[in-house]
Amino acid sequence: MRARIRELERKLAEVVGEENVSSDPSDLVPFERDDQFFLVPPHRPDLVVRPGSTREVQGVLRLAHRHRIPVVPLASGINRKGLCIPSRGGILLDLRRMNRILEINEEMMTATIEPGVSFGQLVNEVRKTGLRVITPWAPSTASVLANYMLRGIYGPATRYGTDHLISIEVVLPDGRLLRTGSLNTPTSRPLPYCNLVNGPDLCKLFQANPGTMGVLTRGTIRLYPMPEVIKPFMASFPNYESMVKPAIELTVRDVVEACWTMTFTPSSLRTLTSGGRLEGFADMFGEEDFFSMWLYVAGERERAERDEQRMRRIVEENGGTLLGPSSPFPRRRRRR
Ligand SMILES: Cc1cc2nc3c(=O)[nH]c(=O)nc-3n(C[C@H](O)[C@H](O)[C@H](O)COP(=O)(O)OP(=O)(O)OC[C@H]3O[C@@H](n4cnc5c(N)ncnc54)[C@H](O)[C@@H]3O)c2cc1C
Structure with missing residues (x-):
């Protein structure tokens, strides 16, 4: 051997x-x-x-x-x-040597990158254009292509879904090269901007699998317009069940850009905050679990203001309390 x-x-x-x-x-x-x-x-x-x-x-x-x-x-x-x-x-x-940003195309709102390009690297470049990369809650050193290929992305922009990959170049296990979508168009200049050209979208075959079908060597991803306003909120709810209906309404009706539900137990809150500036925060909740919803309102200013009102109404109609500057922390509630 x-x-x-x-x-x-x-x-x-x-x-x-x-x-x-x-x-x-x-x-x-x-x-x-x-x-x-x-x-x-x-x-x-x-x-x-x-x-x-x-x-x-x-x-x-x-x-x-x-x-x-x-x-x-x-x-x-x-x-x-x-x-x-x-x-x-x-x-x-x-693949960390393959870390080149090959193109940022403002007109098509795409970026074409190699697998070693990290979120931090791409965000810094894309920011200069007024466009935006959809990022996960992950270290900024994570690879954009690996994350988008795994399709595990969940982060501060659930509005845009989990699939941001348009076309890829992939080396198959025997060394042959496959290009998907319009990247496969036989022109002198690669045109990677469409996923569907002739036949099925083969890019999807290589998604949601951990590198077992081939090695991605480049990919073209979607970029999005940077919203004028991004405003984060947190709401508390009396129990987990009461968060389900508003979470569905807020996301399916596209009221918020992102919505996650999170449950904190007093012991987990203490561990998270011990030794930090929020030390003692957990004591405000006594020994009760804390059911929270994290929300982002985003868009043009007028739309964001309208969405904020709708979000407030949906949260309150479902027994939630929106935590804002006037009431930074929730009053203690009894578990139902
Ligand atoms: C603390 C923490 C928090 C995170 N939070 C989130 C989150 O909120 N949302 C989210 O979506 N993700 C999250 N992640 C995951 C993260 O975004 C990365 O997607 C994930 O860790 C993969 O890491 P990586 O980029 O180093 O890829 P790697 O670990 O290098 O690769 C991941 C997989 O893809 C395969 N692979 C890598 N490159 C290629 C290629 N070119 N071709 C084919 N296969 C390939 C590898 O073999 C492996 O199976 C989190 C990670 C951490 C550490």
Whole structure:
């Protein structure tokens, strides 16, 4: 096995350069576990490979296919829940060198990026245009393409749904290249702005799966107009059941841009606030659980004002209390 890995390492070095392939344990150890190490048994890759282009990714996958070696892609290295643990060894494909923003198209309201581009990096660039990237509640180092591909996004803009990926370029496990939507149009300049051209939208095949069907090497994502107003609110409710109806009404009727329900127990609140500026906050709720709804109103100023009134009415009609500047914290309620 060792000899096989050495042989593969030599061939991989011809594809990505010697400095971008390693079987040295000190380079492999960082990839063997993540924050769920108590649930997902650690496992070390045999090799770490850092391609810098689509062509290099193709070369790596072709070799891995020929040698029947498993490959686990890694986009930004947050590496949670065992998603990037190479449980059968093989190649850890570290895509962080592929971190170029290829285009921000204000007219089409899109960005075309490589997998190593992080939310922080893209938000900083897109901000200059007056457009907006839909972000998750996650570290700004998370990869935009990995997150959008996993379609796990939930964050401060649920109004826009969970699918922001228009078209992708993906290297299939045997090294062949697939381009989806209008990215596949045979012109001299790539036109990646439409997902449906001829036939089905193949981009969807590669979504909501953890890198098992191929390696994304670029993707075109939707950007959105930056609203004139974004206003956050919090509401408290007497119990969980009473939050369900207003949460549905507020989101389905598009009153708020985002709505999450969260339940805090006194012990979790104390843990969250201990040692910080909100220390003592939990004591205001005694030993009762705190049922909260986090809401964002957003849009043009007039619309935001109208939506705020509608939101207030829906919350109050359903037994909730909107926490605003005049009443920063809720009065204690008895559990129903
Ligand atoms: C504290 C915390 C809070 C978070 N909160 C949220 C949240 O509110 N909403 C939300 O949506 N997400 C949230 N996340 C998840 C986060 O946004 C990332 O999407 C997730 O952690 C993936 O991390 P990553 O970008 O480093 O991708 P990686 O860990 O590198 O990859 C994730 C998966 O995608 C595969 N993959 C990576 N790149 C490619 C590629 N180019 N082609 C094919 N497969 C690939 C990998 O093999 C792996 O299976 C949170 C994460 C943390 C740590």
